[in-house]
Amino acid sequence: MSQYYKDAEDLYRIYGYFLDRVLKDEKIGTKMSKAGIIIKFMYTDPDAEITIDLKNPPAKPGYFGSFYLGPCDLKEDVWSKQPADHSHRFWHGLENPIAGITKGIIKQGGKVTAMLKLLPVIKPAFQLFPVALKEMGLEHLIVTKK
């Protein structure tokens, strides 16, 4: 039972709002777009799927990439699967992805080195995630360091 998400729709609503901001962000978005890959994030509890396209021209003007909530036909270059709650804490900067992979919490495949290169780039987004939650009136979902 997820601590943070009621169901997949709830997850899509939150990540949709957050990714909208990230992919418009001049500093983060520009660097992310240089990765030139399509990433598929798969979540468990709740089961959900989000694809971020940093390879094709952005679908909307003003964005540095596109994202799709739910299953989509784009063929990913790299995929990552993890519990939704782990991802939620990750976007707060509270989970070490290397430790997650070592312990088998995060599974991944494809061009994983390309995704690893994105890690430093997305680090500033850790500050945006709690801000996004607050803007959505979801302060109770903000996780703080113990």
Added chain:
Amino acid sequence: MKGNTGRIADINLSTGNVSTLQLPEETYRRYIGGSGLAARIFWDRADFSADPLSPEAILILMNGPLTGVKLSGVSRMNATARSPLTGGIAESSCGGYFPPALRLAGFDGLILSGRAARPSVLLIENESVSVRDAGNLWGMGILECTRELHKTYGKKSTSLIIGPAGENGVPFACILNEAHHAFGRCGMGAVMGSKNLKALVVQSGGGTLSLADPDRIKSLTRKLNPRIKDYLISQVLHDYGTSGNLEGHMYDGDVPMRNWTSNYDEEMAGALTGSTLSETYLKKTGTCAYCAVACKRIVQVEDGPFAVEEGPGPEYETVVAFGCLQGSSDLAAVCKAARICNDLGMDTISAGATIAWAMEACEKGHLTKEQTGGIELKWGDMDTVVHKILPMMAARSGALGSLLSLGSAAAARTVGADSIAYTAQSKGLEAPMHDPRGGHGHALAYAVSPRGACHVQSAMHFMETGACNYPEIKFEFDLEALTHEKKAETMVLAAAIGSIENSACLCQFADRSLTLPEIVELINAAAGYGYDVPEMMEAGLRAFSLKRCINYRFGFRAADDDLSPRIKEPARDGDAAGIEIQFDRMKKLFYEQMGFDSEKGVSSREKLTALGLTREAEMIWPQT
């Protein structure tokens, strides 16, 4: 004996006498092999009053029980001696091709003592060792010497070679295999040079391995090789080399810049990181024997002041030591500096760190133009570094070359003006390019490491970054990099695991995904030790404790388990800015958990005795 050959060549270069040391199987079992076994032999054989560069000093090269097994990352080798740089135990590890060749030539290791009357080459083939004249090779750079030895002894021969720095006694001179794989740290090249030994050549390693359980080894290699290759860290290493995550390290505050005064420069990190190297100068990848990870870089810089022919490229440590640390973003200059250091036979960490210290000393006016012989050392002036300073250091020529050839701690003591405060070292060994302020466990690991500041003598580096999970020994928790919490108890485990890895001669990168039970299984299948995890952990702890006892005999005490002030200051920028390392607290807790005496810095008599180090206990704790 299985796995190991049971034969260690004992060579006195003064007399030319060669004999074979055959230790009881139980000794191998108690010390695993590699660095543990070498430490055992060192304690038993070394003259502790001998100068590290005297004929009385010994140099030990030792394989591990898995050397020669066709599995990624298990065919490294250890070198042990007294360090001319620190005065304490010197240890270094090297991959490449020499270790399995030596085993297949019939030896687990070599003990070198004495001094040859003239420059010599040691030739090893089919269970025999002979000393040959090396007159024409003395003074030669390592690249040319490697080619010459291949011409003389055949393409299949493989050698360990020193360069001019080793011949000239530079205390951080290294030994190289195939001009690419280094016994980098602690000055092993100077020790070898002091013996008038230019090279060791294995001409023919035509033997076969005699394994305890060949079928089990076959099934283990079949299972583990693909997994090692597919592991995330291996993929990063393969695609981008050891500097593949330089940018990520920089964001974590792990990368020292401008002589450890900064940890944050996005542009510099981007210019020097592994993917940039891949996109610019990488020609192909290289590897060590039987390793599918292939983290080595073969580079070429086609033109410009730092042009280099296609050949060995820089590792992470070299990229940072001759890039970030010296305030340079010039990757071509890094490639050139790496090639020159390899050719002259100098450790890139100590050389780069000493130059970075000198840059700050010049900036502060502590190092004057009179002392530098008129040479101006400025941040990022890689033309001066590459074309003037490095050759002068190896030749120990000129005022500046002589000074910097001492290493940073001794150079700072010569210069005075409190310049020791901005060296970055422990026990006189320059710190590697991982800043303890970005991961506080490193501070403890560097300080208590027997050889001095080092990130590969223990497993702390990987445990702190989350790359290890050892449920069998209750290491299942995450560590917060920027606190002291849980670091002392982690270090107790990290010290034993590091000793296991260096004694079994495993590659700490390629074999990161191996579990402890898998390492046990591999050692048992190869050498028939019959270990379980607790017994292997105890062997690791025994080796670590023995090395501490060796340092005690060299005069090191608890107070020497310290870091120079610069790397204990809070970081000035990046994520770690302003956070103080609780060093004394971590050290005190570690000492308590290890049962170390707070003055002597070694385990109690009871603890040493319990580890089977009875003679050591009696010497250090004599009963009145």
